[in-house]
Amino acid sequence: MRRFRCGTAPGTVSRAITWVIVALGLSWLTWPVWGSLTAPDRETVTAETPALLFALAGLIVLLAWGVWYDCGCHAPALAPVTLLVVVNSAVRTLLSPGSSGVEPTFALPLLAGATLGGPAGFLTGALAAMTSSIPLGLVQSPLVGQTLVWGLWGLAGGGLRSLRTRTAWFVGVLVCLPLGIVSGLLLNLIGWTGETAATTGAFLPGLPPLASATRLWEYTWATSFAYDATRAITNATLLLLIGLPLLHGMRAAWGIAPGPTDQPARNPRVSSAARERRARSSTLNQLWNLDEGGTE
Numbered sequence: 001m002r003r004f005r006c007g008t009a010p011g012t013v014s015r016a017i018t019w020v021i022v023a024l025g026l027s028w029l030t031w032p033v034w035g036s037l038t039a040p041d042r043e044t045v046t047a048e049t050p051a052l053l054f055a056l057a058g059l060i061v062l063l064a065w066g067v068w069y070d071c072g073c074h075a076p077a078l079a080p081v082t083l084l085v086v087v088n089s090a091v092r093t094l095l096s097p098g099s100s101g102v103e104p105t106f107a108l109p110l111l112a113g114a115t116l117g118g119p120a121g122f123l124t125g126a127l128a129a130m131t132s133s134i135p136l137g138l139v140q141s142p143l144v145g146q147t148l149v150w151g152l153w154g155l156a157g158g159g160l161r162s163l164r165t166r167t168a169w170f171v172g173v174l175v176c177l178p179l180g181i182v183s184g185l186l187l188n189l190i191g192w193t194g195e196t197a198a199t200t201g202a203f204l205p206g207l208p209p210l211a212s213a214t215r216l217w218e219y220t221w222a223t224s225f226a227y228d229a230t231r232a233i234t235n236a237t238l239l240l241l242i243g244l245p246l247l248h249g250m251r252a253a254w255g256i257a258p259g260p261t262d263q264p265a266r267n268p269r270v271s272s273a274a275r276e277r278r279a280r281s282s283t284l285n286q287l288w289n290l291d292e293g294g295t296e
Contacts, residue, residue, distance in 0.1 A: 042194030118158020180232020
């Protein structure tokens with residue numbers, strides 16, 4: 001009997017659903033870059049937010065089903081994800097992180113991906129973003145982008161799952177730095193179309209993708225780069241301090257390392273000399289038994 005492992009995907013159903021969500025989400029989020037002439041303005045995005053959140057919630061429920069299905073339809077398949085979502089939501093709700101970029105809530109989805117795999121990591125981050133926004137009263141237009149960004153941290157952690165625990169921890173610390181900056185760029189896309197009067201990097205409809213991307217970077221550098229860098233450093237520091245024991249404990253608890261029953265039975269290698277001794281012993285036993293029988 002093999003140890004239950006959440007996150008493995010023999011049918012790759014959850015992986016396919018995850019990449020569909022990522023493709024659709026990034027296409028919508030980066031619309032001002034690749035299609036600046038037709039990108040919706042801030043008022044349109046605000047008006048469409050309820051429909052977008054409803055559609056996104058439906059896709060996340062579908063992903064949860066995919067993770068459950070790929071884990072063999074076991075009842076406790078989503079228990080690790082549920083626990084991590086509750087913990088991460090509590091951290092955001094109780095500590096109210098976010099002041100000056102101090103947001104330690106991205107590290108846990110990264111560790112979830114490194115433990116349970118990319119789909120489960122994405123699900124952990126996305127669910128934590130949505131559920132923690134409800135008590136904070138932050139169910140607004142930025143939540144669509146926040147849900148996607150939090151999920152991408154978990155998906156990035158999935159790339160560390162095949163690494164040894166110490167290596168995954170070290171690479172995870174390094175990955176936090178670029179992820180923090182990229183997160184800022186993606187989150188700025190939500191309201192950037194309304195910044196037509198900004199002094200630096202203002203949104204200009206009709207520009208080619210490269211020019212729009214350049215202006216987005218200029219806007220980010222001028223408005224939120226310090227905030228984004230603080231986010232990156234905060235999560236990297238958190239992982240540096242407590243990430244290794246957390247990752248080791250999560251992997252030990254949820255079956256990344258093969259258990260004793262996962263190891264195939266090994267036939268002991270017997271030398272030829274030992275086999276000869278066994279044969280002689282068997283022959284002597286037979287002769288002894290025959291001799292005793294004749295004596296009787």
